[in-house]
Amino acid sequence: MTPTALAAATDTHCPYCSLQCGMRLVPGTDRPAEVLERPDFPVNRGALCGKGRSAPALLARDVRLTGPLLRDRPGGPLRAADWPEALDRVATGLARTRARHGPDAVGVFGGGGLTNEKAYLLGKFARVVLGTANIDYNGRFCMSSAAAAHRRAFGLDRGLPFPLADIPHTGCLILVGGNPAETMPPAVRYFRELRENGGKLIVVDPRRTRTAELADLHLQPRPGGDLALALGLLHLVIADGLVDQEFVARRTSGFEQARAAAMAHWPDRVERITGVPVHQLREVAAMFGRAATGMVLTARGPEQQSKGTDTVGAWIDLCLATGKAGRPYSGYGCLTGQGNGQGGREHGQKADQLPGYRSIEDPVAREHVAAVWGVAPESLPGPGRSAYELLDGLGRPDGVRALLLAGSNPAVSAPNANHVTERLRALDLLVVADVVLSETARLADVVLPVTQWAEEDGTTTNLEGRVILRRRALDPPPGVRSELWVLGELAARLGVSKGFPAGAEQVFEELRRASAGGDADYAGIGYERIAAEDGVFWPCPTPDHPGTPRLFLDRFATPDGRARFAAVTHRPAGEEPDDDYPLYLTTGRVLAQYQSGAQTRRVAELNAAAPGPYVELHPRLAGRLGIADGEPVAVTSRRGRAVAPARVTDTIRPDTVFMPFHWAGAGRANSLTNPALDPVSGMPEFKLCAVRVEPVGVGLVGSEPLGSEPLGSEVAKPEPDR
Ligand SMILES: Nc1nc2c(c(=O)[nH]1)N[C@H]1C(S)=C(S)[C@@H](COP(=O)(O)OP(=O)(O)OC[C@H]3O[C@@H](n4cnc5c(=O)[nH]c(N)nc54)[C@H](O)[C@@H]3O)O[C@H]1N2
Ligand SMILES: Nc1nc2c(c(=O)[nH]1)N[C@H]1C(S)=C(S)[C@@H](COP(=O)(O)OP(=O)(O)OC[C@H]3O[C@@H](n4cnc5c(=O)[nH]c(N)nc54)[C@H](O)[C@@H]3O)O[C@H]1N2
Numbered sequence: 242m243t244p245t246a247l248a249a250a251t252d253t254h255c256p257y258c259s260l261q262c263g264m265r266l267v268p269g270t271d272r273p274a275e276v277l278e279r280p281d282f283p284v285n286r287g288a289l290c291g292k293g294r295s296a297p298a299l300l301a302r303d304v305r306l307t308g309p310l311l312r313d314r315p316g317g318p319l320r321a322a323d324w325p326e327a328l329d330r331v332a333t334g335l336a337r338t339r340a341r342h343g344p345d346a347v348g349v350f351g352g353g354g355l356t357n358e359k360a361y362l363l364g365k366f367a368r369v370v371l372g373t374a375n376i377d378y379n380g381r382f383c384m385s386s387a388a389a390a391h392r393r394a395f396g397l398d399r400g401l402p403f404p405l406a407d408i409p410h411t412g413c414l415i416l417v418g419g420n421p422a423e424t425m426p427p428a429v430r431y432f433r434e435l436r437e438n439g440g441k442l443i444v445v446d447p448r449r450t451r452t453a454e455l456a457d458l459h460l461q462p463r464p465g466g467d468l469a470l471a472l473g474l475l476h477l478v479i480a481d482g483l484v485d486q487e488f489v490a491r492r493t494s495g496f497e498q499a500r501a502a503a504m505a506h507w508p509d510r511v512e513r514i515t516g517v518p519v520h521q522l523r524e525v526a527a528m529f530g531r532a533a534t535g536m537v538l539t540a541r542g543p544e545q546q547s548k549g550t551d552t553v554g555a556w557i558d559l560c561l562a563t564g565k566a567g568r569p570y571s572g573y574g575c576l577t578g579q580g581n582g583q584g585g586r587e588h589g590q591k592a593d594q595l596p597g598y599r600s601i602e603d604p605v606a607r608e609h610v611a612a613v614w615g616v617a618p619e620s621l622p623g624p625g626r627s628a629y630e631l632l633d634g635l636g637r638p639d640g641v642r643a644l645l646l647a648g649s650n651p652a653v654s655a656p657n658a659n660h661v662t663e664r665l666r667a668l669d670l671l672v673v674a675d676v677v678l679s680e681t682a683r684l685a686d687v688v689l690p691v692t693q694w695a696e697e698d699g700t701t702t703n704l705e706g707r708v709i710l711r712r713r714a715l716d717p718p719p720g721v722r723s724e725l726w727v728l729g730e731l732a733a734r735l736g737v738s739k740g741f742p743a744g745a746e747q748v749f750e751e752l753r754r755a756s757a758g759g760d761a762d763y764a765g766i767g768y769e770r771i772a773a774e775d776g777v778f779w780p781c782p783t784p785d786h787p788g789t790p791r792l793f794l795d796r797f798a799t800p801d802g803r804a805r806f807a808a809v810t811h812r813p814a815g816e817e818p819d820d821d822y823p824l825y826l827t828t829g830r831v832l833a834q835y836q837s838g839a840q841t842r843r844v845a846e847l848n849a850a851a852p853g854p855y856v857e858l859h860p861r862l863a864g865r866l867g868i869a870d871g872e873p874v875a876v877t878s879r880r881g882r883a884v885a886p887a888r889v890t891d892t893i894r895p896d897t898v899f900m901p902f903h904w905a906g907a908g909r910a911n912s913l914t915n916p917a918l919d920p921v922s923g924m925p926e927f928k929l930c931a932v933r934v935e936p937v938g939v940g941l942v943g944s945e946p947l948g949s950e951p952l953g954s955e956v957a958k959p960e961p962d963r
């Protein structure tokens with residue numbers, strides 16, 4: 242049986258990445274819905290990747306949760322329950338923990354895939370109903386270093402300060418640690434058009450990716466080399482007289498300190514640190530420094546490091562020194578990742594934040610938001626722990642003991658995942674709201690099945706800062722509820738009967754007021770307007786304001802209007818290779834799988850395209866280790882071990898191995914990763930740790946421990962359709 246589809250075609254957006262490609266859904270024949278192109282939507286102009294095209298498979302009942310699940314005793318099986326029982330159990334459990342251990346012993350973990358409405362209400366629920374400081378979300382693992390650097394330099398964090406459509410018009414673009422050919426395929430068009438227009442594209446990646454293949458020049462540094470690389474380029478543009486003195490004097494502050502720091506990063510030294518030859522450094526410095534306009538874009542490569550914030554700061558410095566910011570077709574930008582990776586970081590599911598990208602420590606912000614929420618400013622908690630710190634503390638005397646988790650699957654996606662799984666198991670109460678029975682949901686005491694993308698209205702904010710509208714296209718299965726409704730029911734059971742409406746537009750109307758006057762000001766944005774205008778760029782303070790596709794053209798968002806240089810210097814990673822663990826491991830994505838794989842591993846055609854984990858290694862390394870292509874290899878770090886087939890390829894550096902992180906079990910990359918945190922952003926070091934690689938005798942594979950997932954047998958069949 243398929244869900245009831247509304248008769249007409251519905252214009253909406255993809256459930257996955259931050260491009261939020263426009264698509265049209267129509268009732269399906271052998272699927273709940275069919276996807277049609279929507280050529281009129283400007284971001285993707287009809288193009289979709291295979292994930293977007295196959296997304297309706299997620300709506301089928303055989304892959305998803307259709308009713309609440311409960312565990313009656315620790316270690317017992319999950320069984321079907323009805324909503325009143327499940328909600329009572331959650332409310333009682335949260336209240337009991339709060340009464341025994343205080344409000345901060347109750348925690349919330351959200352996700353950057355949640356709509357603005359869900360993220361906003363989750364933040365309000367944590368602060369108003371639970372009174373806890375401890376709410377954070379998976380965006381901490383995503384773009385938090387770029388966000389921190391953005392705020393430090395420009396006083397404001399919006400991933401891209403310009404629309405993607407500006408990219409083809411810049412003179413020289415350096416893309417640092419991003420692989421959009423696999424992670425945002427429809428966006429590749431903008432990079433191709435840039436080259437067709439005569440602009441230069443430079444890609445920085447330890448692997449020669451499909452994206453690097455498109456570039457005029459590919460720099461292939463060691464993982465973690467990005468900070469030194471940026472400083473080396475800054476050194477060269479200064480030495481070669483390519484600094485835009487007039488721009489630096491008029492629109493920036495702090496250049497002298499940054500210059501002094503860069504001078505310690507002379508070309509030979511940078512070559513030694515990064516492995517990038519001096520002649521390439523000179524070539525890039527000249528190309529970028531001499532171009533009339535230029536952009537630097539970073540993605541997770543340089544950001545997911547324990548020095549991610551400083552690294553992004555150094556790349557911003559390069560833009561500022563050469564006058565390539567705050568001007569048309571120039572600037573620094575971050576390619577945000579998740580479907581609502583931008584909006585999800587603005588409206589209060591972050592530990593230190595209130596809606597509108599306000600600081601929870603700012604008395605004026607507290608007063609404004611408290612007034613919208615009808616509570617006393619003093620009742621709002623202060624800042625809580627960042628994502629990994631929160632997970633690391635689960636079940637400990639001073640940590641969170643009851644956790645409500647929505648929109649993330651940390652048992653697969655968190656760093657040091659063996660340890661995180663152990664902490665999740667140590668909780669007194671774990672409540673997971675999800676669409677599918679993810680690896681994390683399998684660990685839960687209560688699983689709440691929620692509506693997804695095509696089944697509900699809601700807004701997301703794409704990587705450009707464009708607020709867009711997803712329209713409900715079909716009815717969810719009867720046992721499934723929106724988390725807006727769930728939060729309202731829980732609030733009522735916990736004594737707060739007002740302020741948690743189940744209607745998305747009603748929540749958005751309140752979000753508009755809560756964000757008014759903040760950095761991310763949505764006050765002038767309404768559902769009808771979004772639909773009429775193909776999205777509206779924030780800040781947009783009033784209904785007659787046109788929105789802001791381009792930021793910083795007149796001034797930066799700092800108090801004095803000047804962009805701030807970051808005076809930073811190279812430092813090693815949290816862990817560097819040594820005799821015991823002689824290789825770098827880096828991790829990332831493949832085209833056909835998404836994130837922890839909770840959704841895409843349930844889609845047959847995506848699984849066919851990317852069936853399982855693998856370890857990419859260079860032929861020279863493979864030869865030295867006696868490993869043949871396709872043979873199982875064991876990768877060991879100080880934290881754990883993973884086993885997956887070798888993929889031998891000369892596209893990777895010989896000192897580095899790569900694993901995608903989309904799978905659970907023996908091939909889980911995060912069994913290995915290092916939770917060394919960036920001191921400013923709290924970002925863990927997903928992009929490098931030290932490992933040892935060995936062949937595994939074929940006979941031994943079956944006896945490998947299955948990582949986090951011995952639980953399948955414990956889970957009773959989900960409740961049948963009602
Ligand atoms: N198919 C697919 N698309 C996705 C996602 C997905 O899971 N699957 N997820 C979405 C999300 S949430 C995000 S955040 C984005 C991520 O989008 P990207 O940042 O493009 O993806 P990654 O593969 O994580 O990393 C990009 C590149 O960084 C390189 N890299 C590794 N270490 C380093 C380093 O030290 N320095 C440099 N310069 N580069 C390095 C890797 O080799 C990789 O090619 O993708 C979004 N789109
Ligand atoms: N080694 C390594 N690890 C990484 C990374 C890396 O590059 N390397 N990248 C990191 C990055 S950038 C990210 S963004 C994270 C992502 O990793 P996760 O946070 O695990 O993200 P997803 O796998 O997208 O999990 C989202 C979950 O929410 C569910 N879901 C979908 N829609 C809804 C909804 O509306 N409501 C609710 N309640 N649930 C919903 C999905 O079914 C899924 O189970 O992984 C991080 N981990």
Ligand code: SF4
Nearest residue numbers: 255257258262290293
């Ligand atoms: S690029 Fe991203 S938004 Fe577009 S179809 Fe693919 S996953 Fe969806």
Ligand SMILES: [Mo]
Nearest residue numbers: 383384578579
């Ligand atoms: Mo991400």
